[in-house]
Amino acid sequence: MATSKDESSEKAQPQPVMVVAIDESDHSAYALRWTLDHFFTAGNDSVFKLVLVHARPSATSSVGLAGPVYAGAAEVLPIVDSDLRKIAARVADSAKQLCIKKSVNNVIVEVVEGDPRNVLCDTVDKYHASILVVGSHGYGAIKRAVLGSVSDYCAHHAHCSVMIVKKPKTKH
DSSP states (O other): OOOOHHHHHHHHSOOOEEEEEOOSSHHHHHHHHHHHHHHOOTTSOOSSEEEEEEEEOOHHHHHHHTSSOOTTHHHHHHHHHHHHHHHHHHHHHHHHHHHHHTTOOOEEEEEEESOHHHHHHHHHHHHTOSEEEEEEOOOOHHHHHHHOOHHHHHHHHSSSEEEEEEOOOOOO
């Protein structure tokens, strides 16, 4: 059976990639759940290939955040690194389990050491992603100015569309 030029060019198109940032926060879990519910319905093939990425901080940056470097830092680094690896494994496993629960099985999960802003933008470039999804912690203007915002940075620097998913406030 002959295929038209339009049909063959559609088949040759690579599947667009959606990158979802994951971490140990409720905001991240909500963003992943929301994305799966809205873009990856059970039993249906999604338009997107799904890549989940967790940016694991380095032990040296974590110890450096705790205060000035002290004489015993060298002994503490392996312990901190081990803890960060365990947290990253938990985050990745939890995200994989949620995908399985939602019947989304074709998922790539990556854990990359580094600053989340750089890791996310680099992952977008690596996969030529069409969309980056990040959860919002909902920081106010002052906290954002002091701490910086991963979602704000990515919105300005990622080479794709960025979707910021904000968890609704619960009513008391």
